[in-house]
Amino acid sequence: MSDTIVEFSHVCKYFGGESSLFGHQKKLVKAVDDVSFSIERGKTFAVIGESGSGKTTMARLLMKFETITDGVITVDGTDITTITEKQALKEFRKKVQIVHQDPTSSLNPRKTLKEIIEEPLIVHGVGTKTERLQRVKDLMDVVQLPQSFLERYPHMLSGGQKQRIGVARAIALNSPIIILDEPTSALDVSVQSRVIELLQNIKNEYKITYFFITHDLALVKNFADDVIIMQQGKLVEQGKVQQIFDHPDKMYTKKLLKAIAVVNPEEQAYLDRIIIEEDAS
Amino acid sequence: MDAKHLLEIKNLHIGFKNDEGVTPTIKDVNIHIDEGEIVTIVGESGSGKSVTVRSILKLIPSPPAIYTQGEILFKGQNILDMQENEIRALRGSEISMVFQDPMIALNPVFTIGQQMENIYLYQGASSTHARLSKKKSILKQEARDRSIYLLEKMSLPNPENLLKMYPFELSGGMKQRVIIAMALIKTPKLLLADEPGTSLDVTVQASINKELKRLVEEEHIAMFFITHNLGVAKQLGKRTYVMKLGEVVEEGLSEDVFLNPKTDYTKHLLDVLPKII
Ligand SMILES: Nc1ncnc2c1ncn2[C@@H]1O[C@H](COP(=O)(O)OP(=O)(O)OP(=O)(O)O)[C@@H](O)[C@H]1O
Ligand SMILES: Nc1ncnc2c1ncn2[C@@H]1O[C@H](COP(=O)(O)OP(=O)(O)OP(=O)(O)O)[C@@H](O)[C@H]1O
Ligand SMILES: [Mg+2]
Ligand SMILES: [Mg+2]
Numbered sequence: 154m155s156d157t158i159v160e161f162s163h164v165c166k167y168f169g170g171e172s173s174l175f176g177h178q179k180k181l182v183k184a185v186d187d188v189s190f191s192i193e194r195g196k197t198f199a200v201i202g203e204s205g206s207g208k209t210t211m212a213r214l215l216m217k218f219e220t221i222t223d224g225v226i227t228v229d230g231t232d233i234t235t236i237t238e239k240q241a242l243k244e245f246r247k248k249v250q251i252v253h254q255d256p257t258s259s260l261n262p263r264k265t266l267k268e269i270i271e272e273p274l275i276v277h278g279v280g281t282k283t284e285r286l287q288r289v290k291d292l293m294d295v296v297q298l299p300q301s302f303l304e305r306y307p308h309m310l311s312g313g314q315k316q317r318i319g320v321a322r323a324i325a326l327n328s329p330i331i332i333l334d335e336p337t338s339a340l341d342v343s344v345q346s347r348v349i350e351l352l353q354n355i356k357n358e359y360k361i362t363y364f365f366i367t368h369d370l371a372l373v374k375n376f377a378d379d380v381i382i383m384q385q386g387k388l389v390e391q392g393k394v395q396q397i398f399d400h401p402d403k404m405y406t407k408k409l410l411k412a413i414a415v416v417n418p419e420e421q422a423y424l425d426r427i428i429i430e431e432d433a434s
Numbered sequence: 435m436d437a438k439h440l441l442e443i444k445n446l447h448i449g450f451k452n453d454e455g456v457t458p459t460i461k462d463v464n465i466h467i468d469e470g471e472i473v474t475i476v477g478e479s480g481s482g483k484s485v486t487v488r489s490i491l492k493l494i495p496s497p498p499a500i501y502t503q504g505e506i507l508f509k510g511q512n513i514l515d516m517q518e519n520e521i522r523a524l525r526g527s528e529i530s531m532v533f534q535d536p537m538i539a540l541n542p543v544f545t546i547g548q549q550m551e552n553i554y555l556y557q558g559a560s561s562t563h564a565r566l567s568k569k570k571s572i573l574k575q576e577a578r579d580r581s582i583y584l585l586e587k588m589s590l591p592n593p594e595n596l597l598k599m600y601p602f603e604l605s606g607g608m609k610q611r612v613i614i615a616m617a618l619i620k621t622p623k624l625l626l627a628d629e630p631g632t633s634l635d636v637t638v639q640a641s642i643n644k645e646l647k648r649l650v651e652e653e654h655i656a657m658f659f660i661t662h663n664l665g666v667a668k669q670l671g672k673r674t675y676v677m678k679l680g681e682v683v684e685e686g687l688s689e690d691v692f693l694n695p696k697t698d699y700t701k702h703l704l705d706v707l708p709k710i711i
Pocket of ligand 4: 483484485
């Protein structure tokens with residue numbers, strides 16, 4: 154039987170729409186519009202969609218960084234809007250961490266790598282100073298960076314190395330849910346493949362659930378178990394990754410598949426076949 | 435045979451000046467393109483793709499850039515020996531370019547129509563205005579016709595109306611299409627495209643690439659197309675150059691480079707590419 158860790162039920166998030174002091178109405182943006190899905194524990198759940206389709210907004214709702222307009226989000230069976238008491242909120246924050254898209258702007262340039270990774274541990278009062286240092290060192294091992302880097306600053310690292318620091322920081326608290334907001338889109342393919350491999354190993358070892366936001370369908374095919382496709386705040390299609398690739402149902406999904414630029418003729422034939430099949434039906 | 439090439443970069447070396455001296459950045463690069471040919475350049479971040487292509491119009495200021503050695507022959511003439519005014523005459527008319535960020539190329543205070551007309555009338559020394567003793571009103575009409583034709587070719591709906599619009603009224607995808615149309619308005623011999631549209635939605639980017647390819651082929655314009663995406667490179671270019679750390683490590687017909695790579699580096703790039711089956 155399935156073990157649901159996160160559930161979105163008719164979730165809406167609207168921005169604007171309220172009248173200002175002078176009676177002008179701000180334009181209403183339905184960033185997330187009646188979206189429902191559930192995520193199984195230990196799976197990689199991919200969110201695909203064009204820019205502005207509401208992907209990051211969903212992630213922010215899941216972290217309780219935005220208030221929900223309508224609908225319910227549950228994490229481990231608890232409606233997260235009911236979590237208001239300070240200590241409970243802190244406990245909740247420990248559960249959901251994020252790796253941001255741009256490794257350069259998401260790491261504080263004035264802090265050493267040690268300080269950056271240690272920060273969430275301090276905020277959540279984890280361990281003694283010595284224990285924290287040990288944890289930071291272990292995390293450097295997990296993300297395959299030398300411990301000698303700990304006194305360095307972010308600008309002294311390459312893009313791929315910075316993203317590893319982002320990963321180390323996100324997994325520092327053993328959070329069961331990690332949001333990956335386009336974790337590799339700023340990276341070269343070879344760097345990307347190493348970061349993805351790292352994320353895959355970490356997931357297998359610690360049974361983490363990933364909420365994986367991306368533009369890259371080929372990456373989804375290699376890395377994710379389930380996928381939802383978003384367009385203008387609406388959920389267009391959802392399913393197992395293999396099923397979506399084999400039998401895309403909606404026009405937008407087909408367009409996305411068609412837009413993948415592949416190198417091998419076999420891959421091209423696979424894409425062409427899907428499209429022709431679907432067009433004929 | 436050399437004279438046949440529209441553009442030929444020979445033994446190019448470029449360094450960047452800094453406190454410690456000069457860092458060699460482009461090392462003995464040899465690249466050529468023929469009339470009407472589409473050639474892609476791939477390679478990882480920092481491998482020198484942009485510096486190489488921008489050096490064609492001497493767009494990288496010197497200093498810090500130092501052209502230590504080599505030639506860039508356009509129709510047999512060395513661009514590196516040209517005066518600034520001669521190079522300016524090439525820019526936008528014989529050789530034009532489209533870059534990654536659609537915002538910098540458009541002037542926010544003029545309409546699309548004004549900007550396209552301006553390029554048509556005044557850009558390049560052999561500008562249409564200077565070359566032909568036509569009346570300005572006739573030239574303006576030509577500029578308008580050509581603009582509408584190109585915007586239509588780039589699948590932009592209602593081009594007449596678009597000419598009256600300002601950049602901020604357009605979506606990212608529309609802007610990118612307009613910039614491509616602008617770059618082609620003088621029917622250049624060579625178009626330099628440095629990762630156009632990478633900031634756009636994948637479906638939009640895919641259709642823009644298709645339209646761009648069709649258009650340059652129809653007008654027999656040669657194009658260097660820089661990309662990170664090996665799949666895109668294979669779809670677009672007849673030939674491909676693979677760059678690594680400032681050097682060209684592999685070149686050939688795209689089919690060969692991507693299906694039977696000769697160097698370990700290209701093999702590696704292909705190996706790490708996520709496959710869909
Ligand atoms: N704080 C906010 N105030 C007003 N509108 C917002 C706010 N945050 C997001 N939006 C709007 O909500 C919509 C969805 O934005 P969101 O950032 O979730 O998109 P996205 O799918 O993550 O896009 P991208 O791929 O570009 O990151 C957009 O129209 C955006 O402009
Ligand atoms: N103005 C400059 N001063 C000093 N070094 C520079 C300058 N411009 C580029 N470089 C260096 O030249 C090298 C090649 O850069 P280039 O921009 O050509 O890479 P690229 O292949 O286009 O990479 P990307 O895919 O990231 O755009 C890099 O090491 C870069 O740091
Ligand atoms: Mg986003
Ligand atoms: Mg570049």
